[in-house]
Amino acid sequence: MKKLANEFYQRTNVLQIARELLGKIIVTKWNGITTSGRIVEVEAYNGIVDKASHAFGGRRTNRNEMMYAGAGVAYIYLCYGIHHLFNVITNSTDIPHAILIRAVEPILGFEEMLKRTGKKKLDNTLTRGPGNVSKALGIHTSQTGYSLLSKELFIADDKCKYKKSEIASSPRIGVDYAGDDALLPYRFYIKGNPFVSGKPK
């Protein structure tokens, strides 16, 4: 298993990076406790021209400052006052491309994830949906700006590759306010995977 290098994140095509993140493994090691999961669903946010992005029109605030920090950084943000959403920043400094991790398939640390989410048994709701992913992996807004090349938080490649025919795309979820951009097929997921949010098909 190999940690993804910064070159992976520095590329300019956020859609391609988003597709390639499918099947990769996200790992956290807080306080020596390891939890990890395979990424099965992502959404791309295409910088300042994307109405659904926090950085639309070049908006820059304290909250989204990390989106401009450059490739290979985590942007974590609180939504609806409850849910922590985990994003990967790509491209380069001052270009706020982001990829939202919407769902992972648990690999390591089931017990810890159950404890964090307050669930009693392992089922496919554990890491389904961005809010649950962050909860299960112990991701918190205080970790925004964290480097994805660090020891505690990184994304790894175990050579597992999904075939093109196993990857599907669709419009993004929960961005109806974004007008025409809400219809862009920037969401990518593994067909038939039980951890993918939305209706199974």
Place this chain on the structure above:
DNA sequence: GAGTAGATCCTCT
């Protein structure tokens, strides 16, 4: 099984 409303709090205007 499907559809709907409520939770809940930080951030920007």
Place this chain on the structure above:
DNA sequence: GAGGATCTACTCA
């Protein structure tokens, strides 16, 4: 002061 890159539970059929 309003609204948001969501989830869950509860209703009704």
